[in-house]
Amino acid sequence: MTQALEKRKQDMSLEKVDEQPNKKDDSEKGKTDWIGEIKSIALLLLAVLAFHSLVAKPFYIPSVSMMPSLLVGDRLIVSKYAYGWSWVSPTFHILPRMEGRLFGALPQRGDIVILTPKDQSSDYIKRVIGLPGDMLELRGGQVFLNGAPIKQEVQPDLMLPVDANSPCESREFPGLRVTDESGQSFCKLPILRETLPNGVSYDIIDLGPQSSDDIPPVIIPEDHVYLLGDNRDLSADSRVASPLGLNGTIPWENIGGRAEFITFSLDGTTTFNPVSWFTSFRGGRAGTSLRPKKESIAAR
Numbered sequence: 001m002t003q004a005l006e007k008r009k010q011d012m013s014l015e016k017v018d019e020q021p022n023k024k025d026d027s028e029k030g031k032t033d034w035i036g037e038i039k040s041i042a043l044l045l046l047a048v049l050a051f052h053s054l055v056a057k058p059f060y061i062p063s064v065s066m067m068p069s070l071l072v073g074d075r076l077i078v079s080k081y082a083y084g085w086s087w088v089s090p091t092f093h094i095l096p097r098m099e100g101r102l103f104g105a106l107p108q109r110g111d112i113v114i115l116t117p118k119d120q121s122s123d124y125i126k127r128v129i130g131l132p133g134d135m136l137e138l139r140g141g142q143v144f145l146n147g148a149p150i151k152q153e154v155q156p157d158l159m160l161p162v163d164a165n166s167p168c169e170s171r172e173f174p175g176l177r178v179t180d181e182s183g184q185s186f187c188k189l190p191i192l193r194e195t196l197p198n199g200v201s202y203d204i205i206d207l208g209p210q211s212s213d214d215i216p217p218v219i220i221p222e223d224h225v226y227l228l229g230d231n232r233d234l235s236a237d238s239r240v241a242s243p244l245g246l247n248g249t250i251p252w253e254n255i256g257g258r259a260e261f262i263t264f265s266l267d268g269t270t271t272f273n274p275v276s277w278f279t280s281f282r283g284g285r286a287g288t289s290l291r292p293k294k295e296s297i298a299a300r
Contacts, residue, residue, distance in 0.1 A: 052091040054080055065235040066125055068158050068203050073165035073266040078114050078257040083107060086253035088116045101253050110200030110292035112259040117246050126237050130226030141206055141213040155191040162187055164268025172234060200292040207233040215239050224249040259290040
């Protein structure tokens with residue numbers, strides 16, 4: 001009896017000893033591997049940055065310089081590989097400014113591109129008009145390439161609905177805000193259809209005589225481009241001196257990518273109220289291609 005009791009005590013003691021490792025294992029399982037979590041997040045961020053730097057990146061339109069093609073509040077996708085890569089390709093411009101591009105290609109006339117000015121670090125968005133070797137000038141607002149005028153055709157006025165992101169302020173669009181019979185306000189914009197020698201056509205806004213309408217002939221250097229905004233009279237582009245404008249032609253390595261399409265557009269009424277996240281969407285802009293349309297050159 002005594003021996004059986006002693007044996008039972010020994011068995012219970014062994015059971016208690018065996019329980020300890022299990023408790024330790026359970027405790028280990030309950031702990032968070034913070035180092036592993038941080039590594040995972042860091043790898044995810046690196047993957048996102050690599051994608052934005054090498055493949056594609058979202059972009060927001062903050063100004064009126066590319067109207068009517070792009071409105072304030074438009075969100076779009078920029079392809080980073082279209083012209084190869086350069087110092088400006090990384091999402092954050094951390095590389096030193098260097099000449100040349102890796103797997104480089106020049107933009108085509110009419111492409112809308114993202115670029116960094118020669119003496120700034122901010123991003124601009126403009127349209128490529130002149131290529132290396134071109135002689136470009138402006139006379140009375142009309143672009144001349146190699147001595148020949150770019151075709152311009154008057155189009156019907158664009159009735160752009162007024163909203164928080166497109167308020168049609170008098171300092172930018174004097175006398176162009178109108179109201180229809182229902183009380184809705186519009187910005188009545190004068191439109192010209194411009195067609196480049198390669199058949200690419202797009203609409204521009206011409207508000208009348210401006211100081212930037214006449215630019216003396218410029219010979220575009222090798223590996224440089226000349227850029228203009230579609231809102232021709234309200235664009236700080238190659239015609240405009242720094243620090244506001246691009247101050248002349250731009251080296252091709254300063255081009256960060258090509259605008260491809262609009263993902264969505266907001267009218268500026270978004271608030272903390274979740275309902276406004278949906279009501280502030282502008283209809284009809286999502287999915288709009290930003291690749292320029294080409295007309296038949298023979299037909300012209």
